[in-house]
Amino acid sequence: MNKTLTIFKREMKSYFYSPLAYVVISVFLVITGYTFITNILFTKTTFMHGVFENMVTLLIFLIPLLTMGLLTEERKQGIDQLLFTSPLGVIEFVVGKFLSAFVVYIVMLMFTFSFPAVLEYFGTPDYGSIISAYIGLILVGGVFISVGLFASSLTESQVIAGLISFGLLLVLWLVTLMKSVLTGTIVKIMHKIDLFAYFSDFQNGILDSRGIIVYISFTFVFLFLTTRVIDRRRWR
Amino acid sequence: MIEVKGLTKRYGNLVAADNLNFTVKNGEILGFLGPNGAGKSTTMKMMTGFMPSTEGTVLIDNLDIIDDDRKAKKKIGYVPEHPPVYRDMTVTEYLRFVCELKEIPKKERNENISYAIDRLQLQDVKDRLIRNVSKGYRQRVGLAQAIIGRPEILILDEPTVGLDPKQIIEMRELIRELGKDHTIMISSHILFEINQLCDRVIIIDKGKIVAIDSPENLSKRLSTSSRLSLRVIGEKEKIIETIKEIPGVQSVSVEGEIEQGSYDYNVLAGTDYDIRKRLFFDMAKVGYPIIEMKKNELTLEEIFLQLTGLEVESNEKGEKEDE
Numbered sequence: 001m002n003k004t005l006t007i008f009k010r011e012m013k014s015y016f017y018s019p020l021a022y023v024v025i026s027v028f029l030v031i032t033g034y035t036f037i038t039n040i041l042f043t044k045t046t047f048m049h050g051v052f053e054n055m056v057t058l059l060i061f062l063i064p065l066l067t068m069g070l071l072t073e074e075r076k077q078g079i080d081q082l083l084f085t086s087p088l089g090v091i092e093f094v095v096g097k098f099l100s101a102f103v104v105y106i107v108m109l110m111f112t113f114s115f116p117a118v119l120e121y122f123g124t125p126d127y128g129s130i131i132s133a134y135i136g137l138i139l140v141g142g143v144f145i146s147v148g149l150f151a152s153s154l155t156e157s158q159v160i161a162g163l164i165s166f167g168l169l170l171v172l173w174l175v176t177l178m179k180s181v182l183t184g185t186i187v188k189i190m191h192k193i194d195l196f197a198y199f200s201d202f203q204n205g206i207l208d209s210r211g212i213i214v215y216i217s218f219t220f221v222f223l224f225l226t227t228r229v230i231d232r233r234r235w236r
Numbered sequence: 237m238i239e240v241k242g243l244t245k246r247y248g249n250l251v252a253a254d255n256l257n258f259t260v261k262n263g264e265i266l267g268f269l270g271p272n273g274a275g276k277s278t279t280m281k282m283m284t285g286f287m288p289s290t291e292g293t294v295l296i297d298n299l300d301i302i303d304d305d306r307k308a309k310k311k312i313g314y315v316p317e318h319p320p321v322y323r324d325m326t327v328t329e330y331l332r333f334v335c336e337l338k339e340i341p342k343k344e345r346n347e348n349i350s351y352a353i354d355r356l357q358l359q360d361v362k363d364r365l366i367r368n369v370s371k372g373y374r375q376r377v378g379l380a381q382a383i384i385g386r387p388e389i390l391i392l393d394e395p396t397v398g399l400d401p402k403q404i405i406e407m408r409e410l411i412r413e414l415g416k417d418h419t420i421m422i423s424s425h426i427l428f429e430i431n432q433l434c435d436r437v438i439i440i441d442k443g444k445i446v447a448i449d450s451p452e453n454l455s456k457r458l459s460t461s462s463r464l465s466l467r468v469i470g471e472k473e474k475i476i477e478t479i480k481e482i483p484g485v486q487s488v489s490v491e492g493e494i495e496q497g498s499y500d501y502n503v504l505a506g507t508d509y510d511i512r513k514r515l516f517f518d519m520a521k522v523g524y525p526i527i528e529m530k531k532n533e534l535t536l537e538e539i540f541l542q543l544t545g546l547e548v549e550s551n552e553k554g555e556k557e558d559e
Contacts, residue, residue: 006336010322017324082320082381085284086337087306234287 003088007096008103011070015104024065025108031058036115046125048115052133052203055112056196059144060169066104067148068162070097071230076156084234090227098149098223105141109134129205136202139215143195144169146222153229172196193218237262237419238283238389242292245278245443252278254443255292260389265415267434267451268423275443276423277317280393283421284314296389310338313387313418317394319378323367327358327377330366331384338385352380356410372403379410383418390414392422396429408433462507463532464515465491469498470524476501478518484509498527 015021035054043050074080083093119125151165176196179187191197195218198211238260245253253275260266270276281287283294285301285308294301299308322330331352335345353362356376361369366377375395382390395411396404411422411433424430430437431451439446439454447454468475472490479488484505491500505511512529519526 003337003339006333010325010333013329014322014324077320077323078316078318079320079322081281081284081286081314081316082334083337085286085309085312085314086334087309087339088337 004092004096004099007088007093008099011097011100012103015066015100020065020069021104021107024062025104025111028055028058028062028108029111032112032115036118040119046119046123048119048125048130048133049203051115052137053199055137056140056199057173059141060173061166063101063105063141063144064148064151064162064165064169066101067145067152067165068158069152070101070149071152071226072156072158072161090230094149094223094227094230098145101145101149102142105145106138109137109141126205129203132205132207133203135207136199136211139202139212139219140195140199143215143218143222146219146226147172150222150226150229153226237297238421239295239298240279240283240292241295243279243282243289243294244291245275245282245287246290251443253282253289256440256443256445258438258445258448260419260421261436263419264435265411265420265422265433267430267437268421268440269425269427269430269437270423270440271425274440276440277393278443279440280314280391280421280423284312284391285309286314310385311387311389313382313384313390315378315382315390315392315395317397319374320381321366321374321377324365326365327353327362327369327380330377331380334381334384340385348384348386351386352383355383355414356380372399372406375399375403375407376410379414383414388419390418390420392420394423394425396424396426404429462505464503464505464512465528465530465532466501466503466515466526467495467498467528468501468519468524468526470522472499474522475499475519475524478522478524479503479515482511482514482518484511495527 032051032055036048036051039048039050074083084090116125116127116130147168148161148165151168152161154164155161172195175190175194179190179194182190193214195215198208198214201208201211240256240258240260243253243256244251256279268276268279278287282289283301285294285305288302296308296311299311301308322333325333328349331349332345335348340348353359356379358373358376358380361373366374369377375398379392379395382392392411396407399407408429411420414420415433422430422433434451436448436450437454438448476488476490479485479501482505486504486506488504489502491502493499503511503515512531515529516526
């Protein structure tokens, strides 16, 4: 497992040596900051509902940017030939990659802790719902990153990987919207896997074990698929 | 040391490597020669465990590269065709990463890194980003990566491709130097290079082994006739006539007039005959001075063509003889 750390450290360096992490974090903060300010000015309350919901929507666009290059670049430059002729397991490799994007994401979220701090200064925010919303955000981020990582394993092109993960996340998002239109057993399934509906629970302060399990399962499934794709490509 | 048994790789209908059997002996430099697309890289990728084979096994010191991969992989340093380097790391950072990847104990890492840097003369660039160093240095960083952990075996896939002539010479020097304490397998499509560096050569074409032998033996085995280049002053027809009278001469051809008044000739003779002495005296007799004479050994280039390109012809002949 210490080679997970090796992969993780290298990936963190490349995130912060390149402008990518800074750009993604900045864009995220500018837009969420804007919604936070307008939200407070309009409602004059200490609720952060709109802000968190907006964050999740924004992640559909930003997470693919973070993850699209994770697996494509090494393949394109032939570095995978070094990695997989070394004593390195595919699982260690994928987990290392996942963790690096996940940590960048957590750092990004940590900057938004300033929002509750502002609320604290002017009033008394409901910390229960804020904390559970953050837990939800962390879990949703895990799902999105694993989807992005999976997309990145499919191709050698960053752009295509970005588009695929963006597309997959959009499909998951559409599930929420299509629910009200469709009928029958499909809707039942859709209700079960509707990531965004579970998130409303989290932001209302409900730590629903179903939501937690669904998020974690999604993450594991996509990470597993990623390891399968990498393995299969070599065995072909 | 390395045993390759019945190694086969199929991509659908395409057979990239077809039932390859050979061994790499301890301490030797083995050349792996073939035109582009012959299956050299595919074979090497299977030998290093990057890619599993469709059939057949590769044993590294009796360890299977697939079943015992972690142990077996530690014994091999592999340099792919394009150096597998991260462009956004400095040379030292990169080598440290490789140390961790190859499970070098913490205490030995610094020593391993400085060894690799010394051995490949990377002192000048060790703190520079790999993206900023020249192609020649990048190739060397690729080699440095391979000797981290001092593996017994080095597998180098076309290590001189894309270098300028000076760098190529330096790279060959380095490989020869490394050959003193490593078993090396090196692939190339440049015959001269293999000829210079290697103790044994495997020639492959279209995924099949065409020949395995030492470079010298290959030349001997294949040259059924020896060749002389001549430059003689005098009348063309008469000279040809005279040469043809010498026993053992198979054919004479005129290459053209390069120096004024003289012609260049190519003379083919059986290997059992040395016609040079006779040629000299005969020419002296008729009064035409030989101003140049050179014996041409068959080059690896020609061997290669004979083994690969002309193989079809010899097969056809064989069949006719059978009839």
